[in-house]
Amino acid sequence: MAITAPLIGTFLVAKRHAMFADTLAHVSLAGITLGIVIGVNPVLTALLVAVVSALLIEELRRKNLSGETALSLFLSGGLALAVVLIGFKRGFNVDIFSYLFGSIATVSESDLFIIGILGIVTVLTVKMLYKELLYTVFNEEMARVSGMSTHMLNFVLTTLTAVVVVASIRIVGVLLIGALMVIPVVTASLISKSFKQTLLLSVVLSLCVVITGLFASYYFNVPAGGSIVLLALGVFGLVSINKKGSW
Secondary structure, three states: OOOHHHHHHHHHHHOOOOHHHHHHHHHHHHHHHHHHHHOOOHHHHHHHHHHHHHHHHHHHHHOOOOHHHHHHHHHHHHHHHHHHHHHHOOOOOHHHHHHHHOOHHHOOHHHHHHHHHHHHHHHHHHHHOHHHHHHHHHOHHHHHHOOOOHHHHHHHHHHHHHHHHHHHHHHHOOOOHHHHHHHHHHHHHHHOOOHHHHHHHHHHHHHHHHHHHHHHHHHHOOOHHHHHHHHHHHHHHHHHHHHOOOO
């Protein structure tokens, strides 16, 4: 997850869709609670709900609805649906809290298998479509004129975002996954000179803060997700101070 989160986050930040991950995280919470209510693996129901929502958001954006407006609709709607579904379980329980804030100790073997498969699919897809996605992100109109199916490429990117969000929820949590996808990317962009450098450096930074955060979580007995995000913010602060405001 330390690799796939900034990998997709780099494209989202470049496209000015940094809030997309947060929106899908809140929508995924509705999918998680749905899985708990009906007795199905919550990761699978969250994945289904997140992918469908991502495709609907992209379709609304394509029909000239403001991107921020579409995100606001789904963010508030997903959270409202989650609250209603939680009501059927008579309030919050331990399972819900582990998804909200992340708990690596609750990751089961089946979760690990699903996360591994989703991560591999994400990396391979980005590798195969890297040039097309890059072109679409920076100049969608020109990419369309040159014959690329920008509509399909946007669908691919939104679907991959949904996949990464759902796969990371168990470890980082619904409330923090957006930070893991954005903060390392923003930090890397301060000291990189190209998109590719930003992508690679953001992955390196993400690996460092995730591994260090997990150690800190273990030794200080604090939630892993919070430790990881705070470390990422600390690194961003140090880098931005050293850049002396050039960004």
